[in-house]
Amino acid sequence: xxxxxxxxxxTRSGLGQSVRRPDGTPKVTGTFAFxxxxxxRGMLWGRTLRSPHPAAxxxxxxxxxxxxxxxxxxxLTARDVxxxxxxxxxxxxxxxxASETVRFxxxxxxxxxxxxxxxxxxxxAAIEVDYEVVTPLTDAEAAIGAAPIxxxxxxxRHLHLRHGDLDAVGAVSVEGxxxxxxxxxxxxxxxxxxxxxVDDGGVELFISTQWLHVDRDQVAACLGLPPERVHxxxxxxxxxxxxxxxxxxxxxxxxxxxxxxxxxxxxYSREESFxxxxxxxxxxxxxxxxxxxxxxxxxxxARIVLDGGAYASSSTAVIGNAVCFAAGPYRVPNxxxxxxxxRTNNPPCGAMRGFGAVQVCFGxxxxxxxxxxxxAMDPVELRLRNALAPGxxxxxxxxxxxxxxxxxxxxxxxxxEPPPLAATDPPADGTMDLPGGAGLTATRADVVRxxxxxxGFKNLMYSEGFDDASTANVRVELDxxxxxxxxxxxxxxxxxxxxxxxxQQIVRSVLGVEQVALRPADTTIGSAGxxxxxxxxxxxxxxxxxxxxxxxxxxxxxxxxxxGAPDEVLDLDVVELLREGPIDRTRAHHHPPTEPLDEDxxxxxxxxxxxxxxxxxxxxxxxxxLVKVRHIATGQDVGRALNPQAVIGQIEGxxxxxxxxxxxxxxxxxxxxxxxxxxxxxxxxxxxxMPPVTATLIEQPEPGAPFGAKGVGEPxxxxxxxxxxxxxxxxxxxxxxxxxxxxxxIALAEA
Amino acid sequence: xxxxxxxxERIEVEVTVNGVPRAAxxxxxxxxxxxxxxxxxxxxxxxxxEHGVCGACTILLDxxxxxxxxxxxxxxxxxxxxxxxxxxxxxxxxxxxxAAFQDQHGLQCGYCTPGFVMxxxxxxxxxxxxxxxxxxxxxxxxxxxCTGYAGILAAVKQAAxxxxxxxxxxxxxxxxxDDAFAGRPGGEHGPAGGDGGGEVPS
Numbered sequence: 001x002x003x004x005x006x007x008x009x010x011t012r013s014g015l016g017q018s019v020r021r022p023d024g025t026p027k028v029t030g031t032f033a034f035x036x037x038x039x040x041r042g043m044l045w046g047r048t049l050r051s052p053h054p055a056a057x058x059x060x061x062x063x064x065x066x067x068x069x070x071x072x073x074x075x076l077t078a079r080d081v082x083x084x085x086x087x088x089x090x091x092x093x094x095x096x097x098a099s100e101t102v103r104f105x106x107x108x109x110x111x112x113x114x115x116x117x118x119x120x121x122x123x124x125a126a127i128e129v130d131y132e133v134v135t136p137l138t139d140a141e142a143a144i145g146a147a148p149i150x151x152x153x154x155x156x157r158h159l160h161l162r163h164g165d166l167d168a169v170g171a172v173s174v175e176g177x178x179x180x181x182x183x184x185x186x187x188x189x190x191x192x193x194x195x196x197x198v199d200d201g202g203v204e205l206f207i208s209t210q211w212l213h214v215d216r217d218q219v220a221a222c223l224g225l226p227p228e229r230v231h232x233x234x235x236x237x238x239x240x241x242x243x244x245x246x247x248x249x250x251x252x253x254x255x256x257x258x259x260x261x262x263x264x265x266x267x268y269s270r271e272e273s274f275x276x277x278x279x280x281x282x283x284x285x286x287x288x289x290x291x292x293x294x295x296x297x298x299x300x301x302a303r304i305v306l307d308g309g310a311y312a313s314s315s316t317a318v319i320g321n322a323v324c325f326a327a328g329p330y331r332v333p334n335x336x337x338x339x340x341x342x343r344t345n346n347p348p349c350g351a352m353r354g355f356g357a358v359q360v361c362f363g364x365x366x367x368x369x370x371x372x373x374x375x376a377m378d379p380v381e382l383r384l385r386n387a388l389a390p391g392x393x394x395x396x397x398x399x400x401x402x403x404x405x406x407x408x409x410x411x412x413x414x415x416x417e418p419p420p421l422a423a424t425d426p427p428a429d430g431t432m433d434l435p436g437g438a439g440l441t442a443t444r445a446d447v448v449r450x451x452x453x454x455x456g457f458k459n460l461m462y463s464e465g466f467d468d469a470s471t472a473n474v475r476v477e478l479d480x481x482x483x484x485x486x487x488x489x490x491x492x493x494x495x496x497x498x499x500x501x502x503x504q505q506i507v508r509s510v511l512g513v514e515q516v517a518l519r520p521a522d523t524t525i526g527s528a529g530x531x532x533x534x535x536x537x538x539x540x541x542x543x544x545x546x547x548x549x550x551x552x553x554x555x556x557x558x559x560x561x562x563x564g565a566p567d568e569v570l571d572l573d574v575v576e577l578l579r580e581g582p583i584d585r586t587r588a589h590h591h592p593p594t595e596p597l598d599e600d601x602x603x604x605x606x607x608x609x610x611x612x613x614x615x616x617x618x619x620x621x622x623x624x625x626l627v628k629v630r631h632i633a634t635g636q637d638v639g640r641a642l643n644p645q646a647v648i649g650q651i652e653g654x655x656x657x658x659x660x661x662x663x664x665x666x667x668x669x670x671x672x673x674x675x676x677x678x679x680x681x682x683x684x685x686x687x688x689x690m691p692p693v694t695a696t697l698i699e700q701p702e703p704g705a706p707f708g709a710k711g712v713g714e715p716x717x718x719x720x721x722x723x724x725x726x727x728x729x730x731x732x733x734x735x736x737x738x739x740x741x742x743x744x745x746i747a748l749a750e751a
Numbered sequence: 752x753x754x755x756x757x758x759x760e761r762i763e764v765e766v767t768v769n770g771v772p773r774a775a776x777x778x779x780x781x782x783x784x785x786x787x788x789x790x791x792x793x794x795x796x797x798x799x800x801e802h803g804v805c806g807a808c809t810i811l812l813d814x815x816x817x818x819x820x821x822x823x824x825x826x827x828x829x830x831x832x833x834x835x836x837x838x839x840x841x842x843x844x845x846x847x848x849x850a851a852f853q854d855q856h857g858l859q860c861g862y863c864t865p866g867f868v869m870x871x872x873x874x875x876x877x878x879x880x881x882x883x884x885x886x887x888x889x890x891x892x893x894x895x896x897c898t899g900y901a902g903i904l905a906a907v908k909q910a911a912x913x914x915x916x917x918x919x920x921x922x923x924x925x926x927x928x929d930d931a932f933a934g935r936p937g938g939e940h941g942p943a944g945g946d947g948g949g950e951v952p953s
Contacts, residue, residue, distance in 0.1 A: 018856075020853055020854070021858070023861065024852075024853040024858065025845065025853065027858055027861030027864050028835075028845065028849035028850075028852045028853055028858065028861075028864055028865075028868060029795070029835065029836065029838070029839050029849060030794070030795015030796070030834065030835035030836045030865045031795065033794070034794075034797070034862060036794075036797070036798070037788075037794035039792070185896075186896055187860070187896055188797075188799045188805060188807055188860070188862040188894065188896050189799065189860065189862040190799070236861075237860060238797070238799075238860050238861075238862030239859075239862060239896050239897055241896070269801055270800045270801055432884055432887070432888060495860060496858075496859035496860030496861065496897045645856045646856065648856075648901075649856050649859060649897075649898055649899075649901075651899075652898060652899030652900070652902070653859065653896075653897045653899040654899075655899055656896075656898075656899035656900070657896075678800065678802065678804075679799075679800040679802070679804035679894065680802065680804055684894060684896060686891045686892075686893075686894065686900075687887050687888075687890045687891045687893075687900040687903070687904065688888065688891040690900050690901075692901075693899065693901060
């Protein structure tokens, strides 16, 4: 909860300013230690044997040759797991090692520890597994009624939201079916970790993860150890975007360290990384929108099927979001949304930036354009007419009590003057701006231009009754020079987003102490929750604020103020007061409680919402099917920009991932097999693919949010994708019901 | 270069890395990126894809940018290498390219940053007065997943201006006393995973 701390604008390097990253210097000089950079004396290298088949029964596993190889210290399979044989973020349905049944290509079968990484690789190749290959279940729709491929069944969650009058119909209705391909987070730093056995029989793990404590609990359960004997420390993280929320190598590397009694490092290759983490759920969407003749939405009907792949991961939360936000940021009095997340023999899917909201936004925004066309109405006007505002009710029955500047984000995105891009204008000299870029393939005369708008939203923090609290400790003392020094300890994972900068800014603004150090994030303090769901600024930022306020209160008491007056701490002689000794306070921060959804998908399930709109301008060569995104304008609801430069960085980076999903990125599957697990074949945007971005921050402080700030990481990834596809539709006149849009979808489309 | 025959053949490689002569005996198939990271413990050079696409492992070979994951250590015997560790001045003052990445928020997670910094050094040595399109094209051989590139392009633009003002060769270690560029101080306190080497006490 907000404590209403005023931000003093004069504070140097405090809130509201574009303060530079404290980890910037080690990162630009190469001294920042990523998890892949860790070495320990005498360490072994671990490597995983993975199934080449998406579905199989294992008849036998023979590790004897691998075990006898000189330099191989240990070979472990399912029978070597001393504790719980399975793990999982929400449901422990995923085996540490497959022992009888393989459910996806790349599922771990065994791990090896050896003196050298190449030796470990050879030992993995020497393990003999006798598979009885089974026909994989790869169609998500078919999986609903198919024979179960796991004892827990094939449906992770079925949620049927019913709101208002289900018989209501509009004077105008439009229907459409859409499909979203499987996207990968494609962070640059592959999975890695270093486990070191501890004398008490426990283990210490240095790991790149999004959530230390939930990793710790899963690792401890599988190792059969009490959680306090498993100690995790965050090491440098090369990006995350949801892919590090699930356990990957954590249990394996700890098992090897405990078995061998030596430090063990594991480091995935890029190909293994593609097999070793969850992806964004592919989706099939069907929609029918009803509106009155003035364009007011009457009802939205939808059916959503998400392919969760072989194991549950966070599928239940992803389908929850997809159903709750299926209608988009619009007033919808009546809704009937049927959502399924199902199990198949495809790779497991889970968290990725904007989870659930990304998939449905592609559907509801295509529908809004279709509806505008049916009504012969301007699509911008149609959106403005239906835009959510504070006090409106969502299809879940929840009333928006915070800010909801939907009109403002749309107007901001549309207000920005597009660059001089008319199709008749010769683009700037050179050919880089033409579709196909340096390939010199497109002819300027053939290029057509399109503009598209899309709007999206999603929840901040965890929902449906989950109390994802965060904990922070702040200690204030005099350093060796007699200057005040504040030290922050919080387990929040810094994945690149800049929480480390923000934590320092908060301390400077609240306590007026300029010198702020950060202790490594680890499990010696309470959980900070996950770095996901755009939640750390609010949750852990709030925890740091509360700890600072408790320190301020103690300082005020020392100064003789009876009741404690936090705001006055900035005027106290802190140096004098700290001569009596350090002050150290730990505080937990909880967001306001939420409710589970009932059987009709109704309930106050969410804490807060963030909105964004994107306007995309694209050039297309229809004959070649080539697309060049030329400009993105965006308006984003940020509450308050606590570090404007960092906010813009999140917006630009999120748009790049949205562009990737629109026109480039897809994990291609064939009978459950991944066809393109490399950066040669899975293409992510380069500097030449990214257009200039113009962003307007809508700053309406959110009541109840620490400092009024909303999380900013996910909204840029939600509506940028449909905006780009809408622009391609405008340029080509094609329906383009599937993302990513590939050249053949344009060039080979039937007229 | 001396060659020892046999099943565990090892070859002595002598190189100059960041101005310092270094030597190690390595198997003939040791990748240059692994040689730098594992044999020399220069872990600032990152490996992101192992096949020359992402550019995170970019270093300078005799002043020209190369992908160290696509070269064998033995193939650079007798040559001069510059890695990201060799750019800042001895007193810690950042090289203009490094300082610009800090100033322009040209990094978030930082995994791609050393590769971008080295690519930028090579690019700015060749193109001293780049326009925006040239910078965009010059930086298009490296992948970044966090930033959307705008901060990176702005950083290269700033560095181009600072280097022109100082006249320094971007491929050389920064010499703060010799040039007009006012070096920027580094960060005050490193966070988790931050300052220092990669050795974990065991």
